[in-house]
Amino acid sequence: MFAPNEDTLTKVSTDAAMEFVQAFYTSLQSNRGSISTFYSPATSTILFNGNVVAGGAAVQDIFVSQMPPTHYEVQSLDCQVINQKYPTATATGVKRAAEKSAKDISILVTVSGYAKFGVPKNVPQRVFSETFVLVPAPTNSLGGVAKGKGGKGWLIQSQNFRLVV
Template sequence: MAQVSDDTLAKTSIDAATEFVQSFYTALQSGRSTIGSFYAPTPTISKILFNGNVVADGPSVQEIFTNQMPAAHYEVQSYDCQIINLNYPGPAAAAEAAGKPLTGMAAARNMSLLVTVSGSVRFGEEREPGDLSNRGFSETFVLVPSGETGLKGRGKKHWLIQSQNFRLVV
């Protein structure tokens, strides 16, 4: 891996977590048909858990949210991230092994991240202002680089979910 400063790594990981959290929870609320695209291909997924129940893969998560779950409103109250592996053995590492050394942001994006999120979720519609049907949740993700390059937006996801653990809390 090309030498990347600690500041660049920190900024890249924070930007990745922010972009991921904003887009993922928006999709859970209003873009459920896109949820499957947030997940790494099945062979690389280690576990997806929802309240202790194993879910097979990203398309299965999408099916649950599309066909079984009521409308939901997520309010993220906090999130944090930590770099797990600075040289993740993904698509960028394969390019580097093929003699195309990574530089700049490509090198900084060649990492895996642990992202923790907490907040509240309300399933169904709010009955009245101040409705107490909100439930707290805690969620942990392992994100890996997708290998996508190019401009932000335009449907490109730089980070994919490799592992996820969702838990409703008191």
């Protein structure tokens, strides 16, 4: 199998970043009970304003039980491939080299925008910056996303959120 070229990697990573950002921030606003499904079980680091959070379930708990309703307005996003040969998991182990595809990569995604915490329309906007490392979700024997991940093709391995202002 041939290695994907730069154009293919750019398209795959850009499409993945855009799809992920749309789904993730929509869930933060209106489906907080699904937030943990965005995280890899092998999450390495999650930081919110310099505070370590234990994992996807802990992030979900913060948003469900501690955060007021929040509106996010993404102003920009960017991405780049970190690892072109990420060892993608399957239901039975790790993919062999002959099974690899252009989606077997890890991606750095940076997002910035505005967040409003609370319901009133006159709540001030806060600027935020967020960085993610996304990895491909494990696949089943048919090449589809493994059950239990909500059909998400990319999962958060690492995340750093920071309110800027």
